[in-house]
Amino acid sequence: MDHQVKQRKKLTVDDYERGILQGDRAILAQAITLIESSLQAHMEAAQTLLSRLIPKTGRSIRIGITGVPGAGKSTFIESLGNMLCNHGHRVAVLAVDPSSTITKGSILGDKTRMDSLSRNPNAFIRPSASGGTLGGIARKTREAILLCEAACYDVILVETVGVGQSEVTVRSMVDCFLLVMLTGAGDELQGIKKGVMELADAIIINKADGDNKIKALAAQVEYNRILHFLKPPTPGWVSKAYTCSALEQVGIEEIWSMIKSFQQNTILSGFFRERRKKQRFDWMYCLVEDHLKSSFFNHSAVQQNIFKIELEVDKGTLTATKAAKRLIEIFETGERGFVNANYTAQTD
Known part of the structure; x- marks a missing residue:
């Protein structure tokens, strides 16, 4: 060792x-x-x-996958991944999990749940980075995508494990975004924001097997009705709902055919390239913001004065706006001595 x-x-x-x-x-x-x-x-x-x-790099289809808890994302990813590997593709599974920074959890458990896929020589599964902010994890995931592409993985699956802003983050780094849902559309809509549905290029209704088949078809109709009234996230593409059973591997081929159609459609329209271009620019400016934020809070003069200014804000003798302005002045001038915040507030 x-x-x-x-x-x-x-x-x-x-x-x-x-x-x-x-x-x-x-x-x-x-x-x-x-x-x-x-x-x-x-x-x-x-x-x-x-x-x-x-x-x-760049020679892959990048697919984002999110979904409500219990929707069977891991089973869906394993089923899709195994099918693709059997068809000669090389599949990489990455994850964005901001919750791991708080709970110290990890999707390492997915390697257990995706047991057969993790043992496939044409597949690579990587947990999200532990520690750091969502922005930091997103940066590392973007760079991990590039490394996987250089290693000849032609299908990159990026799973969002956490909730909330992570869906938007994953949408910003992939070509096609899938939302995995359960049957019983009315109930499930209670637990997911409309904004997440607006990000989806397709909704996948999983566990459409056994007694759930009829419910899944009913949910498909309901989701298609909702999607009809939402603006599609990809110009020229109509987002639709699909049913599948990842456990029984039913409907997976149809979903892959849909993804290939999506890729061909967006390449022909030029939007595939435009989205990749915008993602590179967004990434660049995100890195600028991260660097500036890090430089600001690690600045010795800011560190020396920030607690005192926080006290002024807490006492109500300084507004948050004026406090921010004061901290920025300290950062820009490198001023180490603390100038009375009340004096600054009174003379602004």
């Missing part, structure tokens, strides 16, 4: 590049660990590696 750890530490950028291009899953996993590291030396090495691999 010690020998293996030492070997990992000795990997150079050349080693990472060679291993990834050869499709070595172990080295790919280590490379993703490298991009997740916050050590300056690792970050520099990761960016050098990404720069070298960029020309080998």
Whole structure:
């Protein structure tokens, strides 16, 4: 074990590049660990590696998958992934899980739930990074997508494990976005925001088997009715609801055919390229924001004064707006001494 750890530490950028291009899953996993590291030396090495691999990326279909708890996302992903691997595709499963930063949880459990897929030599499953903000996890997931593409994975499945803003984050990094739901449309709508449905290129009603078949068909009609009144997230594409049974592997082929039609449609219309272009720009500006935020809160003068200013806001002697302005002034001037916040508030 010690020998293996030492070997990992000795990997150079050349080693990472060679291993990834050869499709070595172990080295790919280590490379993703490298991009997740916050050590300056690792970050520099990761960016050098990404720069070298960029020309080998972009040749995949990126699919986002979200859904209500208990909808069977993991079973659906495993069923779809196994089918694709059997058809000769290489499938990578990544996840965005902001909840892991609070609960220390992880989708490592998905490797157990996706037992057969995790053992497939043409599949790669990677939990989301632990620690950090949703923005940080999103950055690492975007970079992990590029590494997987360079390793010749042509289908990237990005699962959102958490709830809330993570759906929007995943939508911003994929080509096609699927919302996995259960039967009983009326009940399930209570637990999901309309905004999430507006992000979906397709709704997948899972567990359409046994006694649930009739309910699933009824839910399909209801969701199609709702989607008819929502603006599609992808121009030129009509979002629809589909039924499947991931457990019995029924309807999975139809869903894949839909995804391929989506890809062909958006490539022909030019929107596929436009969406990828916008995603790169969004990513760039997101990194700028992350850097500025980090620089601001790590600034020594800000750290020296922020507690005092928070006290002024808490006492009500300084408004939040003026407090923000004061902190920004301290950041921009590098001022270390604390100027009375009341004086600033009175003279603004």
